[in-house]
Each structure stands twice: as C-alpha cells, then as structure tokens.
Amino acid sequence: MDEAEIRAELVKLLPRLRQFALALTGSRADGDDLVQDALERALKRLDQWRVGTRLDSWLFRIAQNAWIDQVRSRRSRGRIVTEDPDADAPGIDGAAAMTASLTLSKALRVLASLPEEQRVVVALVQIDGYSYREASEILGVPEGTVTSRLSRARAALMAQVLGEDAP
Amino acid sequence: MIDDERLMAFADGMLDADEHRRIEVALAADPVLAAKVARMKRVAADLRGAFAGQLDLEVPPRLQALVAPKPAGNVVRFPARMRRQAWLGLAAAACLGLAFVAGRATSPELMRTDPTRGLIARGALQQALDARPSGGGASGGVAIALSFADQAGGHCRVFELEANAGLACGERGDWRIVALTEAAPSRAGEVVQAAGAIPDAILHAADERRAGDPLDAAGERAAIAARWRKGP
Numbered sequence: 001m002d003e004a005e006i007r008a009e010l011v012k013l014l015p016r017l018r019q020f021a022l023a024l025t026g027s028r029a030d031g032d033d034l035v036q037d038a039l040e041r042a043l044k045r046l047d048q049w050r051v052g053t054r055l056d057s058w059l060f061r062i063a064q065n066a067w068i069d070q071v072r073s074r075r076s077r078g079r080i081v082t083e084d085p086d087a088d089a090p091g092i093d094g095a096a097a098m099t100a101s102l103t104l105s106k107a108l109r110v111l112a113s114l115p116e117e118q119r120v121v122v123a124l125v126q127i128d129g130y131s132y133r134e135a136s137e138i139l140g141v142p143e144g145t146v147t148s149r150l151s152r153a154r155a156a157l158m159a160q161v162l163g164e165d166a167p
Numbered sequence: 168m169i170d171d172e173r174l175m176a177f178a179d180g181m182l183d184a185d186e187h188r189r190i191e192v193a194l195a196a197d198p199v200l201a202a203k204v205a206r207m208k209r210v211a212a213d214l215r216g217a218f219a220g221q222l223d224l225e226v227p228p229r230l231q232a233l234v235a236p237k238p239a240g241n242v243v244r245f246p247a248r249m250r251r252q253a254w255l256g257l258a259a260a261a262c263l264g265l266a267f268v269a270g271r272a273t274s275p276e277l278m279r280t281d282p283t284r285g286l287i288a289r290g291a292l293q294q295a296l297d298a299r300p301s302g303g304g305a306s307g308g309v310a311i312a313l314s315f316a317d318q319a320g321g322h323c324r325v326f327e328l329e330a331n332a333g334l335a336c337g338e339r340g341d342w343r344i345v346a347l348t349e350a351a352p353s354r355a356g357e358v359v360q361a362a363g364a365i366p367d368a369i370l371h372a373a374d375e376r377r378a379g380d381p382l383d384a385a386g387e388r389a390a391i392a393a394r395w396r397k398g399p
Contacts, residue, residue, distance in 0.1 A: 003236075003380075007235060014230060015222040015226060016222065018226060018230075035230055036229070036230060039234055040233070043233070043234065101216065102213040102216060102217040103217060104217045106217070107214055107218065122214070126211050126214050126215065127214060127215065131181060147175070151172045154207060158210050161213055162210060
C-alpha cells in the first residue's frame with residue numbers, strides 16, 4: 001500500500017474516528033480537534049504502520065494516546081474542564097437520537113462522568129463495537145483489564161441510565 | 168455463582184460457545200440473574216442508540232483535506248534533515264526570488280550557457296549527475312543530495328556545488344540547471360553554510376517538479392544504470 005492508498009483508507013475511517021472522539025471529549029468541537037491532532041500524528045508516522053495489521057486499530061490507538069496527552073496537559077495547566085455538551089453544542093441531539101431512549105447529550109454527560117480509562121473502553125467496545133480482545137490490543141493492556149474496566153463502567157452506566165443503584 | 172464480568176461478557180456476546188451455553192442454562196434457572204443480564208443489554212443498546220446516525224454525518228472539509236490523498240505535484244515532504252535552515256542570510260532572498268539562472272557568471276568548467284536553454288552541466292558536475300549516487304559526500308567540489316522523477320517523465324537531481332546548491336533536470340541527454348542558489352556572503356565576507364543542508368529555495372523548485380517521493384537507493388541505482396532515460 002502506498003501513501004495515497006493509506007490516505008484513502010484513513011478518509012474512510014474518519015466518521016468512526018469522529019464518533020470515537022466525540023465519545024471521549026464530550027463535545028463536537030473538542031472531538032474534531034482531537035481528530036485533527038490524531039490525524040496529524042498518524043500522518044507523521046505513516047511509515048510505522050505495518051501492512052497486514054489493522055489500520056483502524058492503529059489509528060484509534062494514536063487517537064486515544066492523543067486524547068490522554070490532551071487531558072494531562074489540561075490538568076498540568078490547572079485547567080479544570082467542566083464538560084457540558086449541551087452548552088457546547090446546541091442541538092447536538094439529532095432527530096434520530098431523539099427517538100432513542102437515551103439522548104446523545106445525556107449519553108455524553110454520562111460518559112464524561114466516567115474515569116478516562118473506563119470511558120475509552122466503553123467508547124471502543126460499546127460504541128464502536130470492538131471486541132474485548134481488540135480493545136485490549138488497541139490500549140496495550142491485558143484483556144482482563146478491559147473486562148474489569150468495562151464492568152465498572154457498566155455499573156455506573158446502569159445506575160445513571162436506568163436509574164439503578166447496583167448492577 | 169457467575170460474577171458480573173462474566174455476565175457482562177455474556178451480554179456482549181464475547182464468550183465462546185461452550186461458556187455461552189453454560190450461562191444460558193444458569194440464567195434459565197435464575198430469574199434474578201436473567202433480569203440483570205437484560206439490564207446490561209439494555210444499557211448497551213441505549214448507548215449505541217444514542218450514537219445512532221453519527222457515522223452518517225458529513226466530515227468537516229478541514230479534516231477531509233488533512234488526509235485526502237494529495238495530487239501529484241503538491242508540496243513534497245522531503246526528509247526533515249534536508250529542510251534544515253541552511254543558508255544563513257540567504258533564506259529570505261532565496262524564497263522571494265530564487266535564482267532561476269540564465270547566464271550568470273558561473274564556473275565555466277562546470278556549466279556552459281546554451282543560448283536557448285540556459286545553463287547546462289558539464290565537466291565534473293555533469294559526470295557527478297550522470298553517475299554518482301546521492302548522499303556520497305562531496306567529490307571534486309560536487310555532492311549529490313537526492314534524485315526524483317519529474318512530471319515530464321524524466322529525472323531531476325539536487326546537487327551542492329561548493330557553497331551553491333542547485334537543481335538539475337535531464338533534458339535531451341543533458342542536465343539543464345533549472346535552479347541555482349548563490350551563497351550570500353555574510354557581513355564578514357565569509358560564506359556560511361551548514362554542511363549537507365539544502366536551502367528551501369531549491370526544495371521549493373524541486374517540489375514544483377517532482378512527480379513522487381525522492382528515489383531510494385535502489386531506484387537511483389536503476390536510473391543510473393539506465394542512464395536516466397525517460398520512462399515509458
């Protein structure tokens with residue numbers, strides 16, 4: 001695969017990458033900034049991607065690293081980020097999402113309440129549809145770690161989404 | 168007793184067939200567990216539902232443009248080391264004007280002036296362009312930095328000549344010098360140049376002509392062996 005072909009494949013991954021970034025950052029604007037950051041990083045090291053491995057996993061790993069860096073740098077600057085998707089993106093709930101039992105803005109609020117390490121697992125597995133094993137490969141952690149993070153996240157999600165105290 | 172992690176893996180369909188069946192059997196006998204799994208599934212479905220339609224949204228053009236394959240002829244990314252600021256004092260002048268030379272005084276042993284085509288390499292410069300691989304250092308005052316295929320189907324080579332750098336492109340069996348910078352003397356009169364660095368002006372000129380990335384060593388050897396003949 002030459003560079004033009006890889007780039008063409010990256011273009012196809014953009015909708016998924018944007019959805020992933022939206023789930024992580026909680027807002028469309030921050031999400032697209034993260035997408036840009038991730039793409040710039042990926043383009044700088046296209047030569048590190050190995051043919052025969054999955055380009056999407058590689059890209060998502062870069063995106064999650066970029067996100068962690070952003071979170072850390074915000075913390076080190078002492079900026080407390082209060083995530084408020086509603087304020088950031090009026091009308092973020094499209095017609096399709098409004099008919100769902102959980103609106104997008106509520107989902108983003110719930111995700112924002114999760115610790116980062118749990119949020120990223122939920123975004124990979126529950127929203128994008130990666131298997132536990134694939135998520136563990138993207139994050140570079142054992143599969144058991146993915147399972148336990150997801151399990152803790154799920155308990156919190158059930159409490160907030162379904163209004164339950166315990167799973 | 169089945170722990171929550173296994174129940175969740177069951178709800179997400181991540182267990183192998185045997186274990187999946189085993190938990191199905193357990194759930195059939197335990198309505199409390201079955202209700203728990205149903206809630207797990209509902210949360211997962213709700214979450215996916217909340218993101219429904221996201222993948223169909225149009226991607227902003229600025230993000231598309233960032234990764235879209237570049238048409239040939241756009242700015243090439245030559246290796247970073249080539250881009251280092253080279254010619255102290257020359258950068259500004261070089262970016263503005265760029266010495267597209269047409270008969271300036273240059274060493275007559277290395278270049279001749281053709282009345283219609285401008286400067287043509289000769290002597291040691293011609294021999295180096297013909298036969299020497301890139302990156303081999305200077306010899307006879309000439310060093311070849313890189314080679315690439317140009318949009319006319321031929322090849323061009325970036326060279327350094329004493330304190331000058333230039334771009335030569337194959338044309339009718341000759342190397343025509345299409346760009347040449349002249350080292351600007353510093354205030355003290357001496358020429359300042361970082362060794363092995365090519366000024367931006369020459370790289371700009373190369374960018375405009377290149378049809379691809381610089382040739383690798385093998386590609387260059389093949390081109391030298393083929394005497395830089397144009398491709399099909």
